[in-house]
Amino acid sequence: MKTLLEIITEEFEKAFEEKGYEKQLGRVVVSNRPDLCQYQCNGAMAGAKKYHKAPIMIANDVVEVLQNNDKFEMIEAVMPGFINMNLSSSFVADYLNELKDSEKYGVEAQDKTVVVDYGGANVAKPLHVGHLRPAVIGESVKRIKEYVGNNVIGDAHLGDWGLQMGLIIMELKERQPDLVYFDESYTGEYPEEPPFTLDELSEIYPTASAKSKEDAAFKEAAQLATVKIQQEYPPYLALWKHIMSVSLPDLKKNYNNLDVDFDLWKGESDAKPYIPELMDILEKKGLSHESQGALVVDVAEEGDKKELPPCIVRKSDGAALYATSDLGTIIQRQKDFTPNEYIYVADKRQELHFTQVFRVAKKAELVPEGTKLEYMGFGTVNGSDGKPFKTRDGGVMRLEMLIDQINDAVYQKMMENRSMDEAEARDISKTVGLAALKYGDLSNQATKDYIFDIERFASFEGNTGPYILYTIVRIKSILEKYQAEGNSVDGLEILDTDKNEQMNLMLEVSKVKEVIENAAEELAPHKICAYIYDLSNVFNSFYHSTKILAETDAEKQKGYVALIKMTKEVLETCIDLLGFKAPERM
Numbered sequence: 001m002k003t004l005l006e007i008i009t010e011e012f013e014k015a016f017e018e019k020g021y022e023k024q025l026g027r028v029v030v031s032n033r034p035d036l037c038q039y040q041c042n043g044a045m046a047g048a049k050k051y052h053k054a055p056i057m058i059a060n061d062v063v064e065v066l067q068n069n070d071k072f073e074m075i076e077a078v079m080p081g082f083i084n085m086n087l088s089s090s091f092v093a094d095y096l097n098e099l100k101d102s103e104k105y106g107v108e109a110q111d112k113t114v115v116v117d118y119g120g121a122n123v124a125k126p127l128h129v130g131h132l133r134p135a136v137i138g139e140s141v142k143r144i145k146e147y148v149g150n151n152v153i154g155d156a157h158l159g160d161w162g163l164q165m166g167l168i169i170m171e172l173k174e175r176q177p178d179l180v181y182f183d184e185s186y187t188g189e190y191p192e193e194p195p196f197t198l199d200e201l202s203e204i205y206p207t208a209s210a211k212s213k214e215d216a217a218f219k220e221a222a223q224l225a226t227v228k229i230q231q232e233y234p235p236y237l238a239l240w241k242h243i244m245s246v247s248l249p250d251l252k253k254n255y256n257n258l259d260v261d262f263d264l265w266k267g268e269s270d271a272k273p274y275i276p277e278l279m280d281i282l283e284k285k286g287l288s289h290e291s292q293g294a295l296v297v298d299v300a301e302e303g304d305k306k307e308l309p310p311c312i313v314r315k316s317d318g319a320a321l322y323a324t325s326d327l328g329t330i331i332q333r334q335k336d337f338t339p340n341e342y343i344y345v346a347d348k349r350q351e352l353h354f355t356q357v358f359r360v361a362k363k364a365e366l367v368p369e370g371t372k373l374e375y376m377g378f379g380t381v382n383g384s385d386g387k388p389f390k391t392r393d394g395g396v397m398r399l400e401m402l403i404d405q406i407n408d409a410v411y412q413k414m415m416e417n418r419s420m421d422e423a424e425a426r427d428i429s430k431t432v433g434l435a436a437l438k439y440g441d442l443s444n445q446a447t448k449d450y451i452f453d454i455e456r457f458a459s460f461e462g463n464t465g466p467y468i469l470y471t472i473v474r475i476k477s478i479l480e481k482y483q484a485e486g487n488s489v490d491g492l493e494i495l496d497t498d499k500n501e502q503m504n505l506m507l508e509v510s511k512v513k514e515v516i517e518n519a520a521e522e523l524a525p526h527k528i529c530a531y532i533y534d535l536s537n538v539f540n541s542f543y544h545s546t547k548i549l550a551e552t553d554a555e556k557q558k559g560y561v562a563l564i565k566m567t568k569e570v571l572e573t574c575i576d577l578l579g580f581k582a583p584e585r586m
């Protein structure tokens with residue numbers, strides 16, 4: 001299905017051609033002066049030079065052709081040569097009726113295989129505010145890519161192979177030196193029970209991490225232990241498995257609370273079987289060489305604006321690095337899925353890492369030519385002081401705490417002006433709180449830092465998640481009342497109108513297909529946020545200017561109901577793409 005803009009542009013292209021001008025001039029855009037008109041075409045301005053004519057003459061020619069076209073309610077050439085137009089409401093109504101009945105609003109199915117690598121939590125470290133963005137943005141990108149007809153695989157790519165594991169093991173050794181894992185002469189089976197609980201583990205890691213910053217010998221021992229895990233030294237591998245089995249369920253619970261779900265819960269360690277193959281390819285293609293004991297691949301290219309250091313694929317102590325596991329994972333993903341596109345959602349400070357990894361992948365032909373490797377770097381979540389968000393006493397803000405705080409803020413707002421059962425309000429505040437959190441994040445362009453402002457995010461007014469939900473709930477309630485009077489909301493058609501507020505709503509609804517397609521193309525959930533904010537605003541001004549339930553003309557009322565129902569469905573589709581839901585009431 002075509003967009004409204006495409007349909008009108010075609011009319012213009014024909015008109016330009018009919019008058020002897022090239023059809024490329026016929027491009028129509030949304031008006032930048034909505035007070036004057038809905039859409040405009042500036043092709044006459046562009047054509048003036050080529051045809052040695054005053055632009056207004058070209059514009060007049062084109063308007064002459066389109067004057068009686070019933071898609072336009074108004075069309076005029078204005079000095080110095082713009083063409084302004086308003087669409088006829090019956091044309092827009094017909095378009096909407098077709099759009100509402102077409103599957104997924106007629107978005108073009110892309111049919112690609114896409115891997116979205118997001119989340120990326122490091123196992124055994126508690127989830128904190130820094131894990132919010134990779135989870136929330138990645139989940140939304142995954143859903144958007146899926147909606148436009150791709151086969152999408154979301155992979156958590158957990159950090160399960162790094163120094164934190166060695167740190168935990170060394171700290172454990174200091175605390176419980178008598179454990180069999182530390183007895184080199186021990187040859188029996190290792191216990192099935194982990195030697196720590198989740199709570200203990202959550203405390204062991206930060207202690208060890210702090211110690212490693214002061215105690216160089218301790219850090220070195222932890223590094224050595226990490227290498228030993230990677231080399232599958234049996235007692236440490238057994239401990240590593242315990243760390244995994246204790247942390248993973250908790251990690252899954254945390255992501256579940258965010259309504260974030262992965263198809264694959266793989267981690268860096270899963271790249272291990274592919275690393276020998278990787279090293280082999282790099283060597284055979286003559287890409288890797290020794291440098292100060294380490295193995296590196298040069299990735300600098302002519303025309304680089306910044307100097308790109310070589311990518312280290314093996315440290316001098318034999319340890320695999322971050323880049324090694326990402327490259328090994330590419331080999332694994334090629335074997336398992338042969339994706340057309342890879343999208344990595346990670347902190348924007350990792351740009352160098354991904355540039356290096358992508359270059360090595362291309363140079364070594366780990367992926368065929370034409371495979372898209374994309375890095376979606378996101379900015380930092382800051383507090384009101386403009387510095388990375390912290391707890392009041394300056395500590396790391398745990399994700400769970402953050403969620404509780406925002407749910408609480410929403411709960412307070414709900415109780416302020418409503419009488420609602422406490423338990424019900426608590427329950428609803430979880431749904432609304434999640435929307436507040438996710439919308440607060442996603443409404444910012446991913447690359448930008450933003451200020452985490454609980455009060456603002458939880459507000460029921462302004463550009464916020466709760467405001468969008470409130471709008472949806474408002475429509476639900478109208479539809480419910482309408483049905484309670486014995487009417488059906490199904491199979492109704494949107495009608496033409498001479499009311500501005502209704503026309504504005506119709507035009508806004510009509511944009512849904514291009515907004516979603518564009519968000520998928522540009523990996524831009526924030527564009528969906530901007531759209532549903534506009535849509536909610538035009539809906540609310542329609543609502544305030546129109547008596548829907550009190551309308552006495554039953555036919556007219558059916559037209560209203562059809563339009564607001566479609567508005568609700570578009571809003572619900574969009575929030576689902578952002579990763580949250582609306583409650584029944586709030």
Ligand code: ARG
Pocket residue numbers: 117118119120121122157158159326344345346
């Ligand atoms: N675990 C990493 C970190 O905490 C993020 C992982 C991003 N994804 C990737 N394939 N490297 O920084």
